[in-house]
Each structure stands twice: as structure tokens, then as C-alpha cells.
Amino acid sequence: MRIKFRGVRGSVPWSVPEGIVHGCNTPCIEIYDETTGGIVVLDAGSGIVGVNPSQIVKEPRPVSLLLTHYHWDHLLGLPFFSTLYQPGWDMTIYAPTLKSHDPKWLDTIFKSPFFPVPYDHLPNKPNVGMVSPGKLDLPGFEIESLDLNHPGGCLAYRIEGSSGDLVYATDHEFGNPAFDEPLADFVKGAAAMIVDSHFTPEELPQHRGWGHSDWRECAQFAAANGIVIVPKGTLDNIGRGAGFMGQAAKGPVEKAHQTAVDIKISKADTALRAFFRRLGLYLTLWG
């Protein structure tokens, strides 16, 4: 299972020289399973602009786009996804059945005044399927999903890999056992987890109810459950220093490794790559 981090920020794409190394695009993860030939894309933030299945495999095949929820930062790249403009590719968007789901959402984002090409005029109109918590079979992948604690709802996904499972739990506020306990069961035995880490511990008290966690909580959760985390290096908005973003992205990785995994990290990127290769996963951080 080869995983590419195409977007790791929350809220908005924000590009400044100091932030380039940590990634400037909003959430999107590209996964290609070399064993089954499956291609799945998690979320459609601005990072999806870098995803082009025709550069991964030669012949068209099913492409699944699996969304976690409908917040803008997870959708804003969708109109620019290459597969929508390449006839012959069988593409399906899997939309979560959340309380916040509006059946018109897809039509709306392609509609005037937001976008010049109406949905019905797309050269390669996708199929749309709904996804609820539970098991999900996609072409080339076996996936399980679970409700997270986030305003309007959000789904976590566990993607089964031949050498280890990946959990994608991008937007979640820890602190409610009704969500945290099922999440702990959900991640058991997984190889790695991509997780929120939106705030610092100092900031969190002013942002309770916003649906995010601080990096320390995420590291503690990963350590308690014996898995490696890759923080969603978010750190919300344009007012924030890029150096701070780097610090917070590095913090939970080091913390989780110190407590959960016997690996000493000096440079997070290099160590994570090495670690993921040992698991049989290929990880390109912020590729």
C-alpha cells in the first residue's frame, strides 16, 4: 500500500516559504495498492490537484474518492480533480451519510457563481455512492468506517493493507467517551494513524466544541493504543506562524515514538519513511 500525503493542513491552503516543507494544501491522501491495483483518494482538499491516476497506472480502472465530511477544506479541490476531465475512467465519489449531508452539495459546488463548468457538463461525470459507519468494499480495498466527534459529523476510515492497516481520523475532538472508546477499539492492531492534532494544549481550552484536538492528546491516544501517528499537520489559519506549524507537526510524532515505538527520531520525515518501509508501506510525506 503506497500512501502519498497530498494535503495535510486544515482550514485553508496557506503557502509561505517556512511552511513549504510541512505542506500547504488542505487534506487529501492518495493510496495505491500495488497488490490489488486499487486506487482510493481520501478527501478532496486542495491537495487533490496533485492526484492523477493516469500517472499511477497506464490503463483506466476504477478510482474511488472517499470523503470524511463536508467541511470546505476537505472539498475545495474537487472541481480541479484530473479524473473528472479524463473520459474512460470509472470514478465514484463516496459521500458520508451524516446529519450535515445535503443531497445538493455536489451540484452546488459546480454551480454558478462558484465554478464555471456545471456538474452536468463534466467530461467524466462520477458516480455517487453513500457511505455509513461499518464495512465498505471498494475496488481493491476493504475499508471500515466509524463516526468521529466533529460538528456536523465526520467519518474515520480504516484501510486494510497486506502489511498493515492505516487509520485516517482527520477531524476529531477527544474527550467524549461515547466516541473515544469506539475509536480506541477501531484502531486496535492498526499499523499507523493519521490524526487531527489541530491545536496546541494551550489553545485547546478556548476552542472546545470546535471538533479538534491538541497534538498532545493525539500522541497520548496513539501511545495508549500502540500505534504510530502521523499528525494531520493542520494548524488552522492564516494568522499562524509557519514555524509553529512545524513544531506542532513534529511534536506528536516524537512523543508517540518515545512512548509507543522504539525509534529515536531526529528528523521526522526520514524516520517516518524508514518506519513505514519496514511495515511494507510506502510513504511519501507531503509529496
Ligand SMILES: [Zn+2]
Ligand atoms: Zn471538519
